[in-house]
Amino acid sequence: MxxxxxxxxxxxxxxxxxxxxxxxxxxxxxxxxxxxxxxxxxxxxxxxxxxxxxxxxxxVDMQESPFPDAGRFSDVLQFLEELYPKFNSLSAPRVGFGGVVFLPVADRGEGYERLKEFLPFLSIEDDMRDLYLQVNRQRDSDIDVKINNISKWSSVEIKVLEIRSDGASGEVGSANAVRLEFDINTADGMNIPDGVSNELVLRYLTSQSKALMMDGAI
CATH class of the missing domain: 2.20.25 (N-terminal domain of TfIIb)
Structure with missing residues (x-):
């Protein structure tokens, strides 16, 4: 904020x-x-x-999984939403909600197939590698302020290396996933209207993040 x-x-x-x-x-x-x-x-x-x-x-810290795992987004969100009313005491001209989520996939190929679903406006060809896309869709909202809907999309492979006492290292695990980093915030210069609480703004931004994960950057 x-x-x-x-x-x-x-x-x-x-x-x-x-x-x-x-x-x-x-x-x-x-x-x-x-x-x-x-x-x-x-x-x-x-x-x-x-x-x-x-x-x-x-x-969360890195655990046994190659990806940091805080749990299912919907489960974590339930805990976060309990905090929202506590921000109503603040006068905040701008509010944002962001995060990084992973969708596990079997391999790079499946990752790119899922990206095609999330980014239907983008032509993704079979020989493409290292795709990274950032898009901001600035839109009107139900809370009478413009919203920046920023999302960053990629298909990633993370490898876990073990470094032994003799300095040698070896791969002990790997995993593939579609990675989404999002930052949904009230646009700069667009003050939150009087009578609209920070809790209401946060809940609206949260709903937009869930729509992003379900429908993609459309």
Missing amino acids: NMPQDLLESPIRWSTLTSSEPETVTEKPTQGVRTEEGPWCNGVLTLTKQLGRLDVVYS
């Missing part, structure tokens, strides 16, 4: 969101940055406040 400068000392803290204290707190007074972090759900919740901006990020 982008906030007016006088809201640097906002009432939103890690403990406000989780009803417990963070595991670590880091401050950089000369830069005006405060970061609070701790375990939450199946991963780590990080809250970073700086001049004019508040970021809340949920992340």
Whole structure:
């Protein structure tokens, strides 16, 4: 969230969101940055406040799977949506919701077939490799503000390497997936109308992210 400068000392803290204290707190007074972090759900919740901006990020470490796995998007979203009402105390001229999701596939070929479904306006030929597409569809919304719907699409293969004590390394696993990175936010210069709560905006942005995953960048 982008906030007016006088809201640097906002009432939103890690403990406000989780009803417990963070595991670590880091401050950089000369830069005006405060970061609070701790375990939450199946991963780590990080809250970073700086001049004019508040970021809340949920992340997970690499586990046995080649891909970082926070669980099904719909399951994680249920936990995130419980936090939305707590942001209503802020006056935020801009709000965004973003993330990175993976759709596991058997191999590169299946990955590109799925990309054809998500990107029907794009001609993807059989001999193509290393495809990466970023698209922003700016549209009107049901909350009377223009929305940037930014999505980045690719088919990826991630390999897991094991480094032994003698310095040698070897591949111990790999997996393929369609990767979607999205950032859905209220457009710059388009202030959120009076009477529209941050919770309502976040729920609308969330609904757009789900539509992106179901229908693609259409």
